[in-house]
Amino acid sequence: MISQLSWKIGGQQGEGVESTDRIFSTALNRLGYYLYGYRHFSSRIKGGHTNNKIRISTQQIRSIADDLDILVAFDQESIDLNAHELRPGGVVVADTKFNPVVPEDADIRLFAVPITAIAEELGTSLMKNMVASGASWALLGLPLDVFNRAVEEEFGRKGAAVVEKNLEAVKRGSDYVLELAGGPLDEFKLNPADGKQKLFMIGNDAIGLGAVAAGCRLMSAYPITPASEIMEYLIKKLPKFGGTVVQTEDEIAAVTMAIGANYAGVRTMTASAGPGLSLMMEAIGLAGMTETPVVIVDTQRGGPSTGLPTKQEQSDINAMIHGTHGEIPKIVLAPSSIEECFYDTVEAFNLSEQYQVPVIVVTDLQLSLGKQSCEPLDYSRVVIDRGNLVSNVPEQEEKNLFKRYEFTDSGISPRVLPGEKNGIHHVTGVEHDESGRPSESAENRKKMMDKRLGKLNHVKVTNPILVDAPYEKPDLLIIGMGSTGGTIDQARELLENDGTTTNHVTVRLLHPFPTDAIKPYIDQARQVIVVENNATAQLANLIKLNVGGREKISSVLKYDGNPFLPSIIYNECRNVYVDSKELV
Numbered sequence: 345m346i347s348q349l350s351w352k353i354g355g356q357q358g359e360g361v362e363s364t365d366r367i368f369s370t371a372l373n374r375l376g377y378y379l380y381g382y383r384h385f386s387s388r389i390k391g392g393h394t395n396n397k398i399r400i401s402t403q404q405i406r407s408i409a410d411d412l413d414i415l416v417a418f419d420q421e422s423i424d425l426n427a428h429e430l431r432p433g434g435v436v437v438a439d440t441k442f443n444p445v446v447p448e449d450a451d452i453r454l455f456a457v458p459i460t461a462i463a464e465e466l467g468t469s470l471m472k473n474m475v476a477s478g479a480s481w482a483l484l485g486l487p488l489d490v491f492n493r494a495v496e497e498e499f500g501r502k503g504a505a506v507v508e509k510n511l512e513a514v515k516r517g518s519d520y521v522l523e524l525a526g527g528p529l530d531e532f533k534l535n536p537a538d539g540k541q542k543l544f545m546i547g548n549d550a551i552g553l554g555a556v557a558a559g560c561r562l563m564s565a566y567p568i569t570p571a572s573e574i575m576e577y578l579i580k581k582l583p584k585f586g587g588t589v590v591q592t593e594d595e596i597a598a599v600t601m602a603i604g605a606n607y608a609g610v611r612t613m614t615a616s617a618g619p620g621l622s623l624m625m626e627a628i629g630l631a632g633m634t635e636t637p638v639v640i641v642d643t644q645r646g647g648p649s650t651g652l653p654t655k656q657e658q659s660d661i662n663a664m665i666h667g668t669h670g671e672i673p674k675i676v677l678a679p680s681s682i683e684e685c686f687y688d689t690v691e692a693f694n695l696s697e698q699y700q701v702p703v704i705v706v707t708d709l710q711l712s713l714g715k716q717s718c719e720p721l722d723y724s725r726v727v728i729d730r731g732n733l734v735s736n737v738p739e740q741e742e743k744n745l746f747k748r749y750e751f752t753d754s755g756i757s758p759r760v761l762p763g764e765k766n767g768i769h770h771v772t773g774v775e776h777d778e779s780g781r782p783s784e785s786a787e788n789r790k791k792m793m794d795k796r797l798g799k800l801n802h803v804k805v806t807n808p809i810l811v812d813a814p815y816e817k818p819d820l821l822i823i824g825m826g827s828t829g830g831t832i833d834q835a836r837e838l839l840e841n842d843g844t845t846t847n848h849v850t851v852r853l854l855h856p857f858p859t860d861a862i863k864p865y866i867d868q869a870r871q872v873i874v875v876e877n878n879a880t881a882q883l884a885n886l887i888k889l890n891v892g893g894r895e896k897i898s899s900v901l902k903y904d905g906n907p908f909l910p911s912i913i914y915n916e917c918r919n920v921y922v923d924s925k926e927l928v
Contacts, residue, residue: 355418360473376537406830478517485528554689561587632672655905821869
């Protein structure tokens, strides 16, 4: 028996690939397996090749696998594009409708199943996804009743007759492939899972859940890949808590509405991707100048312009930190797991109000849309801190305005909500004095700039970096952010087998940069490799700017739209060697 397995389904968009993956993985989750998925899809509603790959394990995993055990193919293109991933002895389950052919020189077994024909016999070709699911599930030798329950949940709302038809489709697919194979394949039998309850969600859902837990009651946003699922999640959830989602006409309206709602006292967020973030920049500057809290989620994708809207990239780092004109304080958080997407969203709302600044939560497409297992969340960790929000304001002397932008030792001025007695003040995007009145005084300007920017000197964030550093002086320190963390860890296992000692740092706070936290690990390492999905080494350059160490920092870059695989990181790290443990 084996402890992990990799499964993929491929076909044309719109023919059931997504629902097949969803039911298959839901059933595995119910059994207690750990899962990590990646969805490759085109930027169109229907048509174009798509595939979903799932790694299944009895232990926690945070990356997709290099190889593949089972490929379910709805068309020949799926075989042509994905067969190279199949390991020796791998299996293709394919529809006889297109006369499937596998590479002659490959050690691959083909099980041709009349997937479409069986579905049509049951009334509609739409059920071919269930035939295919039943066939691949049967090869694993897993209990069919668990899979059937997942099918019942998926189609229950459509009535008993539809459920029965789909269950019959699953059974026929299962029976057919078992007859071909002579029973479940012993080499694909998984060790039993622990059976414990696990959450199984995408990062966008975790962000949405974190927003609800943080007290967010309004989201203003414009749909865009890969951020739209946050909006869709909150459309369903916020009304249950007295909140709502407003779809605006564009991203400019979305962020300005969020700023206005936060000024009024409602915790509000918006979410977008790179193109939308560009449109928001002027308004983010307004939030910085008026010291109005606002939370913005940026789900990075391939750019520039429309670029690769459905593909992986991490190329918005410079834009998030330096994109606004002028200089304002902001905080940029980069979660690296499903759990962190939840907890960091809660923290983002608190930080935004504590420091009265814009907070950007940055993910990437793989983390946003890749469905992963995670342990049950600890809601006792959720604490709401609204910062220096004051009420019962004493009457001002001589009817003076409230000093909303008062100079304080901490740099954090008192904040009042509109309508608070004795709290009247000006709010303007031009430079202003302590009560908000416009001011062009040179002395005031410098003091206000120092006050606003000085807030970043006191920012305290939970775990600005994540560290796995078993060695005092490692051969390699590998640094990454976002979804690369689990892939780096798997590559490290391969490096350790070669006798290469490695430490790993994940940067979770991009701005203000955690220089003091990361510098000791860079100083200790013989060589530093920064892994990131962009062409210009934005994270590496950020490290060089804030920490130094240019002479020992190398980059591993990938910007073809695909996420890193462990073997890619491993091979690139090996390239820095000259003989045994002698690094260039």
